[in-house]
Amino acid sequence: MVPIPTEADEDARRCIREREGLVSERVSLVNRIGAVLATLGVSDFKPLLRNRRQRLEELRTGLGTTVPPHAHAKIIRMIDRLELVLKQINELDRGRDAVLEEEAPDKAGRMIQELVRLRGIGVQSATVLVHEAFVREFANGKALGSYAGLAATPYSSGGTEREQGIDKAGNRRLRTVMVELAWLWQRYQPGADQVRWFRERVIGTGARMRKIMVVALARKLLIALWRYATQGVLPEGAIVKPAS
Numbered sequence: 001m002v003p004i005p006t007e008a009d010e011d012a013r014r015c016i017r018e019r020e021g022l023v024s025e026r027v028s029l030v031n032r033i034g035a036v037l038a039t040l041g042v043s044d045f046k047p048l049l050r051n052r053r054q055r056l057e058e059l060r061t062g063l064g065t066t067v068p069p070h071a072h073a074k075i076i077r078m079i080d081r082l083e084l085v086l087k088q089i090n091e092l093d094r095g096r097d098a099v100l101e102e103e104a105p106d107k108a109g110r111m112i113q114e115l116v117r118l119r120g121i122g123v124q125s126a127t128v129l130v131h132e133a134f135v136r137e138f139a140n141g142k143a144l145g146s147y148a149g150l151a152a153t154p155y156s157s158g159g160t161e162r163e164q165g166i167d168k169a170g171n172r173r174l175r176t177v178m179v180e181l182a183w184l185w186q187r188y189q190p191g192a193d194q195v196r197w198f199r200e201r202v203i204g205t206g207a208r209m210r211k212i213m214v215v216a217l218a219r220k221l222l223i224a225l226w227r228y229a230t231q232g233v234l235p236e237g238a239i240v241k242p243a244s
Contacts, residue, residue: 009135012108016131019092020173022085029082033075040067047082096127108135111229118228119239120188125177132174133222134229141223148174150219175218181225182218193236194220 005013033047041062045055056075059067067075099109100116100123108130115126138144145151149170186195198217202210224235234240 005136009108009131012135013131015092015095016128016173019089019096022089022092026082026085026089029078029085033078033082036071036075036078037067040071042067047079048086052079097123099123099127111135114232115225115229117240118189118225118235119241120184121181121225125181128173128177129222129225130229132171132177134226138226141226144223144226145219147171148178148219148222150175150178150215150222174222178218178222179214182214182221185217185221189235189238191237191239194224196237 030047034043034045037043037045037059042059045059046052049055053076056067056072056079061067066072099105099112102109105113111130111134112123112126115121115129116123133144133147136147138147142151147170149172151170185192186198189195194217197220198213202213205213221235224233224238227233228235228238
């Protein structure tokens with residue numbers, strides 16, 4: 001059974017999910033601007049640079065002419081929308097980062113501060129972990145893994161038994177950030193128990209097996225981080241960032 005969050009915890013997730021939507025919109029606008037310019041033979045325009053408007057005026061098409069007026073006007077309108085999206089993302093990021101400066105944050109804020117102390121975990125990942133999962137009450141690590149969609153789905157019928165992979169019916173945002181952290185954990189926490197466990201099982205295997213096993217690493221890491229954030233149990237072998 002999925003534990004139901006409080007009204008305050010549910011409301012706190014809105015900023016995370018709004019930011020996710022804005023980032024998707026930013027990517028879409030950048031791609032659409034690039035598509036318009038590609039039809040004109042232009043491929044070196046970067047809309048995310050601050051000099052995007054000046055650079056647009058300096059562009060030359062594949063025929064050596066300036067950008068045609070209607071295409072230019074369309075790109076300007078998309079740049080207007082892009083700048084609004086960038087502004088809103090920055091506003092959300094400032095609100096997200098403010099919790100790191102609070103001396104007496106709430107329970108969620110304290111968990112975020114503790115997670116950020118670990119090497120390899122940034123404030124965005126910590127915020128997603130806390131508000132999408134750790135503020136809820138889970139009976140055990142198995143329940144948490146199932147909620148994240150990182151649980152195994154064995155198949156058994158008569159004399160047939162096989163593993164069908166992970167069940168992706170859980171929280172998509174939580175699952176995505178954990179797979180990303182699993183790769184980062186190998187780089188920034190090479191001495192952690194979870195990394196040693198992973199390397200023992202993928203030694204001598206190919207890229208495909210590593211991609212499969214990293215999901216198992218993500219599940220083990222999720223449970224370890226949950227215990228650290230909620231119970232203060234530091235993952236074995238993990239390195240804490242030096243105090244600033």
